[in-house]
């Protein structure tokens with residue numbers, strides 16, 4: 001599409017930017033509370049809040065406080081939250097068995113929120129890194145992250161989450177074949193309406209640093225995740241992964257990190273038209289917070305602009321630690 005326009009001065013593009021009313025009339029997109037998914041960290045205990053120093057304003061919450069947070073999120077109109085557990089190190093094993101314990105922290109949290117705040121959608125994370133001491137998203141055998149054995153474990157994990165009441169499964173592990181295996185297991189185990197948001201294009205990124213502090217995984221990782229997460233220089237491979245995951249039964253796809261990969265979001269939306277999300281990850285959050293704390297940027301405006309960029313890039317929504325803060329601003333109008 002190429003809008004027809006008269007040569008200057010017939011066309012003066014500044015005309016429609018001249019007043020707030022005209023700018024509102026020609027605005028091409030909107031950022032809305034409906035677009036927000038709020039990632040939250042869960043810890044053991046009661047009435048426990050643990051601030052995460054590298055993510056100012058973000059805390060790990062025990063299940064009782066998490067339920068209150070979910071209530072506040074629902075009252076703000078946030079449609080979904082995404083749970084990440086801080087697993088007791090004593091429960092971490094090479095086989096990652098705690099991952100599919102029906103009563104693990106994530107599943108207990110899901111049940112408690114479902115009972116108290118049924119209207120909010122709960123997304124859960126499928127990856128094995130919270131459940132082992134080497135920090136990899138899969139099962140490690142002789143130093144290798146083995147694909148097919150990992151998929152079997154991930155399916156057990158996903159089924160336990162669906163059983164607990166998760167609405168959206170978020171496989172973030174980047175193993176091959178896990179979307180098809182999860183979809184088949186959901187269909188055959190009475191969970192045909194559970195949705196899958198595939199972390200389809202997840203890059204091996206340095207922007208995840210503060211998240212690893214939050215889930216107690218920093219310093220734990222042996223080696224790196226480059227044999228399963230993507231090379232930051234690859235664009236065509238991202239399209240192959242997204243196409244693959246959609247064809248295996250993903251309902252929604254995600255690009256991660258967010259802001260450095262807006263080109264991937266746009267191409268994914270234009271190419272496949274599927275519900276497309278970005279994860280504005282911990283490092284992106286931390287950079288904005290740190291610069292704002294130093295007075296180097298206007299934190300509120302940069303936060304809003306960073307989220308508008310995802311809409312402009314074609315995203316239907318964004319996972320962001322700013323969710324409650326931005327929802328309060330958007331609700332204020």
Ligand SMILES: NCC(=O)CCC(=O)O
Pocket residue numbers: 125127172207208209210211212280281282283
């Ligand atoms: N699987 C979830 C993540 O790795 C999140 C990364 C982040 O926020 O940095």
